[in-house]
Amino acid sequence: MTVASEFEVANQQYAAGFDKADLPMPPGRKVFVLTCMDARLDPAKFLGLEEGHAHVYRNAGGRAAEALRSLIISQQALVRTQLELTAKQQTDCGMLIIKEEEFRDTVKKNTGEDVSHIPFLTIKDLQESVRTDVELLRKNPAVLDVPISGYIYDVKTGKINKVDV
Amino acid sequence: MTVASEFEVANQQYAAGFDKADLPMPPGRKVFVLTCMDARLDPAKFLGLEEGHAHVYRNAGGRAAEALRSLIISQQALVRTQLELTAKQQTDCGMLIIKEEEFRDTVKKNTGEDVSHIPFLTIKDLQESVRTDVELLRKNPAVLDVPISGYIYDVKTGKINKVDV
Numbered sequence: 001m002t003v004a005s006e007f008e009v010a011n012q013q014y015a016a017g018f019d020k021a022d023l024p025m026p027p028g029r030k031v032f033v034l035t036c037m038d039a040r041l042d043p044a045k046f047l048g049l050e051e052g053h054a055h056v057y058r059n060a061g062g063r064a065a066e067a068l069r070s071l072i073i074s075q076q077a078l079v080r081t082q083l084e085l086t087a088k089q090q091t092d093c094g095m096l097i098i099k100e101e102e103f104r105d106t107v108k109k110n111t112g113e114d115v116s117h118i119p120f121l122t123i124k125d126l127q128e129s130v131r132t133d134v135e136l137l138r139k140n141p142a143v144l145d146v147p148i149s150g151y152i153y154d155v156k157t158g159k160i161n162k163v164d165v
Numbered sequence: 166m167t168v169a170s171e172f173e174v175a176n177q178q179y180a181a182g183f184d185k186a187d188l189p190m191p192p193g194r195k196v197f198v199l200t201c202m203d204a205r206l207d208p209a210k211f212l213g214l215e216e217g218h219a220h221v222y223r224n225a226g227g228r229a230a231e232a233l234r235s236l237i238i239s240q241q242a243l244v245r246t247q248l249e250l251t252a253k254q255q256t257d258c259g260m261l262i263i264k265e266e267e268f269r270d271t272v273k274k275n276t277g278e279d280v281s282h283i284p285f286l287t288i289k290d291l292q293e294s295v296r297t298d299v300e301l302l303r304k305n306p307a308v309l310d311v312p313i314s315g316y317i318y319d320v321k322t323g324k325i326n327k328v329d330v
Contacts, residue, residue, distance in 0.1 A: 073268075
Protein backbone atom coordinates (compact mmCIF):
# COMPACT_ATOMS: atom_id res chain seq x y z
CA MET A 1 0.00 0.00 0.00
CA THR A 2 1.39 3.42 -0.93
CA VAL A 3 1.49 6.27 1.57
CA ALA A 4 -1.12 8.10 -0.53
CA SER A 5 -3.48 5.11 -0.25
CA GLU A 6 -2.89 4.95 3.49
CA PHE A 7 -3.72 8.66 3.71
CA GLU A 8 -6.96 8.08 1.81
CA VAL A 9 -8.00 5.32 4.21
CA ALA A 10 -7.15 7.42 7.27
CA ASN A 11 -9.01 10.35 5.75
CA GLN A 12 -12.19 8.30 5.29
CA GLN A 13 -12.22 7.67 9.02
CA TYR A 14 -11.64 11.36 9.77
CA ALA A 15 -14.38 12.46 7.36
CA ALA A 16 -16.81 9.89 8.79
CA GLY A 17 -16.70 11.62 12.17
CA PHE A 18 -16.33 15.15 10.80
CA ASP A 19 -18.34 17.82 12.63
CA LYS A 20 -16.45 21.00 11.72
CA ALA A 21 -18.35 22.02 8.57
CA ASP A 22 -19.17 25.49 9.87
CA LEU A 23 -15.78 26.80 10.92
CA PRO A 24 -15.11 30.34 9.70
CA MET A 25 -11.99 30.99 7.61
CA PRO A 26 -10.21 33.42 10.00
CA PRO A 27 -8.34 31.72 12.86
CA GLY A 28 -10.54 31.84 15.97
CA ARG A 29 -7.63 32.51 18.30
CA LYS A 30 -6.12 35.14 15.99
CA VAL A 31 -2.69 33.60 16.09
CA PHE A 32 -0.06 32.70 13.51
CA VAL A 33 2.18 29.82 14.59
CA LEU A 34 5.57 29.48 12.90
CA THR A 35 7.27 26.16 13.49
CA CYS A 36 9.57 23.57 11.96
CA MET A 37 8.37 20.84 9.58
CA ASP A 38 10.18 18.25 11.74
CA ALA A 39 8.25 14.98 11.81
CA ARG A 40 8.45 14.75 15.60
CA LEU A 41 6.48 17.98 16.06
CA ASP A 42 2.70 18.11 16.16
CA PRO A 43 1.97 21.78 16.88
CA ALA A 44 -1.76 21.15 17.30
CA LYS A 45 -1.03 18.63 20.03
CA PHE A 46 1.78 20.41 21.85
CA LEU A 47 0.02 23.81 21.80
CA GLY A 48 -3.53 22.61 22.34
CA LEU A 49 -4.91 23.73 18.97
CA GLU A 50 -8.20 22.57 17.48
CA GLU A 51 -9.28 22.96 13.87
CA GLY A 52 -10.18 26.62 13.31
CA HIS A 53 -7.85 28.07 15.95
CA ALA A 54 -4.64 29.20 14.24
CA HIS A 55 -2.72 29.67 11.04
CA VAL A 56 0.03 27.08 11.28
CA TYR A 57 3.02 27.81 9.04
CA ARG A 58 5.82 25.22 8.91
CA ASN A 59 9.10 24.98 7.02
CA ALA A 60 12.59 23.51 7.46
CA GLY A 61 13.91 25.08 10.65
CA GLY A 62 10.81 27.20 11.22
CA ARG A 63 12.65 30.10 9.58
CA ALA A 64 10.93 33.48 9.44
CA ALA A 65 12.55 34.89 6.29
CA GLU A 66 10.59 32.42 4.17
CA ALA A 67 7.36 32.96 6.12
CA LEU A 68 6.91 36.64 5.25
CA ARG A 69 4.51 36.11 2.34
CA SER A 70 2.23 33.89 4.41
CA LEU A 71 2.43 36.09 7.49
CA ILE A 72 1.53 39.25 5.56
CA ILE A 73 -1.44 37.41 4.02
CA SER A 74 -2.46 36.12 7.45
CA GLN A 75 -2.32 39.57 9.01
CA GLN A 76 -3.64 41.76 6.24
CA ALA A 77 -5.84 39.71 3.95
CA LEU A 78 -7.68 37.01 5.79
CA VAL A 79 -8.02 37.97 9.40
CA ARG A 80 -7.76 41.73 9.35
CA THR A 81 -6.77 41.57 12.98
CA GLN A 82 -3.45 41.49 14.68
CA LEU A 83 -1.87 38.20 15.52
CA GLU A 84 0.40 36.95 18.19
CA LEU A 85 3.35 35.11 16.74
CA THR A 86 5.19 32.17 18.13
CA ALA A 87 8.40 31.11 16.48
CA LYS A 88 9.69 27.67 17.30
CA GLN A 89 12.67 25.50 16.65
CA GLN A 90 13.35 22.11 18.16
CA THR A 91 16.29 20.64 20.01
CA ASP A 92 18.09 17.88 18.11
CA CYS A 93 17.41 19.99 15.04
CA GLY A 94 18.27 18.68 11.58
CA MET A 95 19.16 22.21 10.48
CA LEU A 96 22.08 22.16 12.92
CA ILE A 97 23.58 19.20 11.10
CA ILE A 98 23.70 20.57 7.60
CA LYS A 99 26.08 23.30 6.48
CA GLU A 100 25.17 25.59 3.58
CA GLU A 101 28.22 24.94 1.37
CA GLU A 102 28.43 21.22 2.06
CA PHE A 103 24.74 20.78 1.45
CA ARG A 104 24.92 22.61 -1.89
CA ASP A 105 27.69 20.19 -2.87
CA THR A 106 25.47 17.24 -1.85
CA VAL A 107 22.59 18.46 -4.01
CA LYS A 108 24.98 19.05 -6.93
CA LYS A 109 26.32 15.51 -6.50
CA ASN A 110 22.84 13.95 -6.19
CA THR A 111 21.09 15.82 -8.99
CA GLY A 112 23.70 17.70 -11.02
CA GLU A 113 21.94 20.94 -10.19
CA ASP A 114 23.61 24.13 -9.03
CA VAL A 115 21.43 25.39 -6.16
CA SER A 116 23.70 28.24 -5.11
CA HIS A 117 20.76 30.63 -5.62
CA ILE A 118 18.84 28.97 -2.76
CA PRO A 119 19.71 30.10 0.78
CA PHE A 120 19.10 26.98 2.86
CA LEU A 121 18.82 29.00 6.09
CA THR A 122 20.81 26.50 8.12
CA ILE A 123 21.15 27.05 11.86
CA LYS A 124 24.30 27.31 13.97
CA ASP A 125 22.69 27.99 17.32
CA LEU A 126 19.03 27.44 18.20
CA GLN A 127 18.57 30.33 20.62
CA GLU A 128 20.32 32.69 18.24
CA SER A 129 18.15 31.56 15.32
CA VAL A 130 14.95 32.24 17.29
CA ARG A 131 16.21 35.72 18.23
CA THR A 132 17.31 36.46 14.67
CA ASP A 133 13.93 35.38 13.30
CA VAL A 134 11.91 37.38 15.83
CA GLU A 135 14.06 40.45 15.12
CA LEU A 136 13.59 40.00 11.38
CA LEU A 137 9.80 40.02 11.84
CA ARG A 138 9.82 42.95 14.27
CA LYS A 139 11.97 45.06 11.96
CA ASN A 140 10.10 44.31 8.74
CA PRO A 141 7.86 47.30 8.05
CA ALA A 142 5.36 45.19 6.08
CA VAL A 143 4.66 43.13 9.21
CA LEU A 144 2.11 44.60 11.61
CA ASP A 145 3.31 45.46 15.10
CA VAL A 146 2.07 42.51 17.19
CA PRO A 147 3.34 40.60 20.22
CA ILE A 148 5.87 37.94 19.21
CA SER A 149 7.03 35.12 21.44
CA GLY A 150 9.85 32.66 20.79
CA TYR A 151 10.18 29.11 22.08
CA ILE A 152 12.36 26.08 21.55
CA TYR A 153 10.56 22.75 21.50
CA ASP A 154 12.39 19.91 23.24
CA VAL A 155 11.87 16.66 21.32
CA LYS A 156 13.00 14.67 24.38
CA THR A 157 10.36 16.07 26.74
CA GLY A 158 7.62 17.58 24.55
CA LYS A 159 8.13 20.89 26.37
CA ILE A 160 8.34 24.36 24.86
CA ASN A 161 10.97 26.53 26.54
CA LYS A 162 10.68 30.28 26.22
CA VAL A 163 13.50 32.22 24.59
CA ASP A 164 14.15 35.75 25.77
CA VAL A 165 13.48 37.77 22.62
CA MET B 166 -4.55 35.47 29.42
CA THR B 167 -2.43 35.88 26.28
CA VAL B 168 -2.36 33.22 23.59
CA ALA B 169 1.28 32.50 24.48
CA SER B 170 0.27 31.85 28.11
CA GLU B 171 -2.54 29.58 26.95
CA PHE B 172 -0.04 27.69 24.78
CA GLU B 173 2.25 27.27 27.77
CA VAL B 174 -0.57 25.79 29.86
CA ALA B 175 -1.66 23.44 27.06
CA ASN B 176 1.95 22.43 26.54
CA GLN B 177 2.38 21.49 30.21
CA GLN B 178 -0.45 18.98 29.79
CA TYR B 179 1.08 17.59 26.59
CA ALA B 180 4.53 17.26 28.17
CA ALA B 181 3.06 15.57 31.27
CA GLY B 182 1.86 12.67 29.14
CA PHE B 183 4.79 12.72 26.69
CA ASP B 184 6.11 9.30 25.69
CA LYS B 185 7.85 10.07 22.38
CA ALA B 186 11.37 10.82 23.65
CA ASP B 187 13.01 8.24 21.41
CA LEU B 188 11.66 9.17 17.99
CA PRO B 189 14.36 9.28 15.30
CA MET B 190 14.78 12.49 13.29
CA PRO B 191 13.93 11.08 9.81
CA PRO B 192 10.20 10.74 9.14
CA GLY B 193 9.18 7.12 9.74
CA ARG B 194 6.80 7.03 6.80
CA LYS B 195 9.30 8.76 4.48
CA VAL B 196 6.79 11.31 3.30
CA PHE B 197 6.77 15.07 2.84
CA VAL B 198 3.32 16.61 3.16
CA LEU B 199 2.76 20.03 1.59
CA THR B 200 -0.43 21.73 2.69
CA CYS B 201 -2.02 25.10 3.41
CA MET B 202 -1.62 26.96 6.72
CA ASP B 203 -5.43 27.39 6.88
CA ALA B 204 -6.65 27.21 10.48
CA ARG B 205 -9.36 24.70 9.60
CA LEU B 206 -6.83 22.09 8.46
CA ASP B 207 -5.16 19.66 10.84
CA PRO B 208 -3.05 17.48 8.51
CA ALA B 209 -2.10 15.08 11.31
CA LYS B 210 -5.77 14.42 11.98
CA PHE B 211 -7.08 14.27 8.42
CA LEU B 212 -4.18 12.09 7.17
CA GLY B 213 -3.74 9.91 10.25
CA LEU B 214 -0.24 11.11 11.13
CA GLU B 215 1.44 10.54 14.48
CA GLU B 216 4.54 12.32 15.77
CA GLY B 217 7.55 10.95 13.87
CA HIS B 218 5.69 10.05 10.67
CA ALA B 219 6.13 12.87 8.17
CA HIS B 220 7.69 16.19 7.34
CA VAL B 221 4.73 18.57 7.32
CA TYR B 222 5.36 21.77 5.38
CA ARG B 223 2.63 24.44 5.43
CA ASN B 224 2.30 27.89 3.90
CA ALA B 225 -0.42 30.21 2.54
CA GLY B 226 -2.12 28.22 -0.20
CA GLY B 227 0.16 25.20 0.18
CA ARG B 228 2.23 26.57 -2.71
CA ALA B 229 5.16 24.50 -3.97
CA ALA B 230 7.39 27.30 -5.28
CA GLU B 231 8.11 28.42 -1.73
CA ALA B 232 8.56 24.86 -0.46
CA LEU B 233 11.60 24.00 -2.58
CA ARG B 234 14.23 24.77 0.05
CA SER B 235 12.49 22.61 2.65
CA LEU B 236 11.74 19.80 0.21
CA ILE B 237 15.34 19.59 -1.00
CA ILE B 238 16.50 19.47 2.62
CA SER B 239 13.91 16.80 3.40
CA GLN B 240 14.94 14.64 0.47
CA GLN B 241 18.69 15.09 0.44
CA ALA B 242 19.90 16.07 3.89
CA LEU B 243 17.82 14.49 6.58
CA VAL B 244 16.19 11.39 5.24
CA ARG B 245 18.43 10.36 2.38
CA THR B 246 15.52 8.39 1.02
CA GLN B 247 12.91 9.23 -1.53
CA LEU B 248 9.65 10.71 -0.39
CA GLU B 249 6.13 10.61 -1.61
CA LEU B 250 4.67 14.07 -1.92
CA THR B 251 1.17 15.18 -1.34
CA ALA B 252 0.17 18.70 -2.29
CA LYS B 253 -3.05 20.02 -0.88
CA GLN B 254 -5.25 23.04 -1.12
CA GLN B 255 -8.63 23.48 0.49
CA THR B 256 -12.02 24.45 -0.83
CA ASP B 257 -13.27 27.83 0.41
CA CYS B 258 -9.64 28.91 0.10
CA GLY B 259 -8.57 32.35 1.30
CA MET B 260 -6.06 32.51 -1.55
CA LEU B 261 -8.96 32.59 -4.02
CA ILE B 262 -10.25 35.77 -2.45
CA ILE B 263 -7.15 37.91 -2.67
CA LYS B 264 -5.79 39.31 -5.93
CA GLU B 265 -2.07 40.08 -6.27
CA GLU B 266 -2.36 43.75 -7.29
CA GLU B 267 -5.19 44.60 -4.92
CA PHE B 268 -3.44 42.91 -2.05
CA ARG B 269 -0.20 44.82 -2.69
CA ASP B 270 -2.26 48.01 -2.52
CA THR B 271 -3.78 46.88 0.79
CA VAL B 272 -0.36 46.26 2.33
CA LYS B 273 0.88 49.62 1.04
CA LYS B 274 -2.16 51.30 2.60
CA ASN B 275 -1.80 49.44 5.92
CA THR B 276 1.94 49.76 6.40
CA GLY B 277 3.31 52.21 3.83
CA GLU B 278 5.52 49.47 2.47
CA ASP B 279 5.99 48.62 -1.20
CA VAL B 280 5.82 44.81 -1.35
CA SER B 281 5.90 44.53 -5.13
CA HIS B 282 9.00 42.30 -4.80
CA ILE B 283 6.93 39.60 -3.04
CA PRO B 284 4.93 37.25 -5.26
CA PHE B 285 1.91 36.40 -3.11
CA LEU B 286 1.17 33.24 -5.14
CA THR B 287 -2.58 33.83 -5.13
CA ILE B 288 -4.85 31.19 -6.64
CA LYS B 289 -7.43 31.53 -9.40
CA ASP B 290 -8.52 27.90 -9.64
CA LEU B 291 -7.84 25.22 -7.05
CA GLN B 292 -7.46 22.24 -9.40
CA GLU B 293 -5.19 24.25 -11.66
CA SER B 294 -3.04 25.38 -8.74
CA VAL B 295 -2.52 21.79 -7.58
CA ARG B 296 -1.53 20.74 -11.11
CA THR B 297 0.79 23.73 -11.52
CA ASP B 298 2.49 22.97 -8.21
CA VAL B 299 2.94 19.27 -8.91
CA GLU B 300 4.37 20.08 -12.35
CA LEU B 301 6.75 22.62 -10.83
CA LEU B 302 8.10 19.96 -8.47
CA ARG B 303 8.31 17.27 -11.15
CA LYS B 304 10.20 19.55 -13.53
CA ASN B 305 12.65 20.95 -11.01
CA PRO B 306 15.94 19.09 -11.51
CA ALA B 307 17.00 19.65 -7.89
CA VAL B 308 13.97 17.64 -6.70
CA LEU B 309 14.42 13.87 -6.65
CA ASP B 310 12.15 11.83 -8.89
CA VAL B 311 9.50 10.55 -6.45
CA PRO B 312 5.78 9.78 -6.65
CA ILE B 313 3.70 12.94 -6.17
CA SER B 314 -0.02 12.98 -5.43
CA GLY B 315 -2.33 15.99 -5.38
CA TYR B 316 -5.52 16.43 -3.36
CA ILE B 317 -7.99 19.14 -2.52
CA TYR B 318 -9.22 19.17 1.07
CA ASP B 319 -12.91 19.97 1.49
CA VAL B 320 -13.45 22.09 4.60
CA LYS B 321 -17.15 21.25 4.57
CA THR B 322 -16.71 17.46 4.73
CA GLY B 323 -13.17 16.85 5.97
CA LYS B 324 -12.52 14.79 2.84
CA ILE B 325 -9.47 14.86 0.59
CA ASN B 326 -10.38 14.57 -3.08
CA LYS B 327 -7.73 13.40 -5.52
CA VAL B 328 -6.70 15.67 -8.37
CA ASP B 329 -5.56 14.06 -11.60
CA VAL B 330 -1.95 15.24 -11.84
